[in-house]
Amino acid sequence: MAADGGERIAIVGAGLAGCLLAVLLGRRGVPVTVYERRPDPRVSGAERGRSINLAISARGLAALEEVGLRDRCLKLALPMHGRMVHPPVGATNFQPYSADGERAINSIGRADLNRSLLDTAEATPGVTLRFSSRVTGVDIDAGTVLFQDAPAERADVILAGDGAYSAVRRSLDLDVDTDFLEHGYKELTIPPRDGEFALDPDALHIWPRGTSMMIALPNLDRSFTCTLFWPKDDFAALDTPEKVTAYFERHYPDAAGLMPALLDDYAHNPIGSLVTVWSWPWTRRGDGAVVALLGDAAHAIVPFYGQGANCAFEDCIEIDRCLAETGGDWTRALERYQERRKANTDAIAEMALDNFIEMRDRVASPVHRAKQAATHALERRLAGRYVSRYELVSFSTMPYARIPARLRRQNLVLAGAAAGTAALLALTARALRRRR
Ligand SMILES: Cc1cc2nc3c(=O)[nH]c(=O)nc-3n(C[C@H](O)[C@H](O)[C@H](O)COP(=O)(O)OP(=O)(O)OC[C@H]3O[C@@H](n4cnc5c(N)ncnc54)[C@H](O)[C@@H]3O)c2cc1C
Incomplete structure (x- = not known):
């Protein structure tokens, strides 16, 4: 317990889940300190090739609504009412997402969404943001959060939103399976053409190619962020500019001519990994602190249903709800949270894996x-x-x-x-x- 009798609450990771949870707790009158390993991204900008557009849908919007951020985030997003499928030859075809053609998922830059959440967290009374604070683990018996370059800090409740490769998770004795796909991902760009979108901005574009695919999501600046989902060996096989050009002209002919920076992007943008994390339990109580995992730290999923962030936001809402239901008893609240969420996150993890086959293969038939x-x-x-x-x-x-x-x-x-x-x-x- 802190000197004033209140519990010291630490959130690790000022990503999407960490920020939303900080806002929810701050609004509940629970003071919280958020530790983030990166410098403030609102000052330092995004890393090359890691822009990532997210499709935010009903679940994410419902969670953002809870903190009054829904409309602000929708202003940063572009609606996509369906998939535009690009075959290697022949015309594209548009497949609406809903029967009435009216419903849309929303393309938003992860960095933009994170910045909005950081602004809101910073403006919420009781929330303290600490950047450039890399957490290396926790000691739940001592009740401390451990840092790479700073002394440990006391905490009674530690909420780990530090992503798929969570340092907090690794420091606990949990049952964890991390399943890596043989596919990796790399970002490319289609810039505006004559100041306009080079493709229809109202769709998520897919180039399904059997075992691999490329997708493109629109941005407000009229560019598209493309993501290649390829077996990692295929990336390695294109080891000269000539091979890259020839491959794109053959397999993505209608996109190749829209990518003036293809060779530079291909050579310099990193290849990301795609992982599903199955972990259990998500919460542990020690002599000095209780800890819980949320978001990707608890259950990273592959991105083929566009649900990772949506699902992470649902975790935050559930933690907040359980805390209210248990009258602020953190141990009971976090146990209730994990019991309610686990079957749901397992289900979306399976559906996301299944949807990869639909997107890269079936949609073309x-x-x-x-x-x-x-x-x-x-x-x-x-x-x-x-x-x-x-x-x-x-x-x-x-x-x-x-x-x-x-x-x-x-x-x-x-x-x-x-x-x-x-x-x-x-x-x-x-x-x-x-x-x-
Ligand atoms: C290619 C791709 C496409 C995706 N598309 C979609 C989509 O369309 N829709 C969707 O809903 N989801 C999508 N996702 C998933 C989504 O990005 C994640 O599910 C979401 O970001 C999870 O949020 P989080 O807060 O749990 O983790 P993160 O957003 O990863 O945030 C973790 C935070 O913790 C910080 N951190 C990490 N380690 C430490 C440490 N040791 N100490 C302190 N801080 C630390 C990180 O810097 C980061 O700020 C996609 C993911 C990928 C890879």
Whole structure:
């Protein structure tokens, strides 16, 4: 306990989850110190090739709404109403995300979103931001946060939002699996052409190529940030500028001519890794402190459903809710939080892995297009009773873990209805034959 009797709360990581949680706690009148390893990104700017656009959807927006940031963030974002699929030859085709074509996911720069959250956290009474403070671990028996270049600091409650490679997580004795995809990612840029977007800004563009793909999301400055998701060996194989140019002209012909900085970006932008983190438990109590993981630190997922940040924001809302429900008893609140969230984050982790195959492969096939058209037709006909998986993940706040069961149920009903219709048709045909 601190000298004034209040608990000392430390948040590790001033990323998306750390900042939102700091704002929520500050508003609840709980003072909190946030330790961030980087210098203030509002002063120092972003790292090369690590801009990352996020698709923020219903869950993220609902969480931002809680702290009054929804509209401010939407002003920094561009709506994308569907996927624009670019085949190697032939015309592009647009696949709307929702049956009515009205719903959109929102492309926002991660750095812009982080800056908004940092501004809000800084302006929230009780929140202290400490930049250039690299945490190396925690000692929950001593009740301390440990730093690379500074003495340890006391904390009674430690909330770790320090990302997929969490130092806090590594310093605890937890059950952790980190599954790396053989694919990595690299960013490229399509700048504006004659001051305008070079592609339709109302879509998430996909170049599906079987085992790999490229996507492009629009930015407010009328550029697109492209991300290649390729097996890491494929990146290494293009080891000369000539090979890079030839490869892009062959496999991404309509994009290659829109990328004047392709060779420079390809040579200098880093290759990121794609990891799923399965960890449990997320909370531990020691003699001196209780600690909990949240966001990517607890459950990093691959980005193919555009849900990592949305899901991290839901964690923050749940922690805040559990704290209110338990009357400020941190140990009980954090246990309740992990119990409620784990099945949900496991479910979205599985769906995100599955969606990689859909994006890099299935979206290109005519069968997929026909299936999607049929799904949207059913959604229109059976409004509210038949809802696609994409809709439930991206445009609803239904707990992720309930989605697979809901889909199974509605498919069973549909299969039953189809079988019933077929039986009825067979009976009618037989009756007609008898009458003749
Ligand atoms: C290519 C790509 C595309 C993505 N697209 C989407 C998308 O479309 N939609 C979506 O919702 N999500 C997307 N995501 C996922 C999303 O970026 C993450 O889920 C989200 O950023 C998680 O937030 P977080 O706060 O948990 O972690 P982070 O945002 O990683 O923040 C962690 C913070 O902790 C700090 N930190 C790390 N270590 C330490 C330390 N030792 N000491 C102190 N501070 C530390 C970091 O500097 C950082 O500020 C994507 C991810 C990738 C890689």
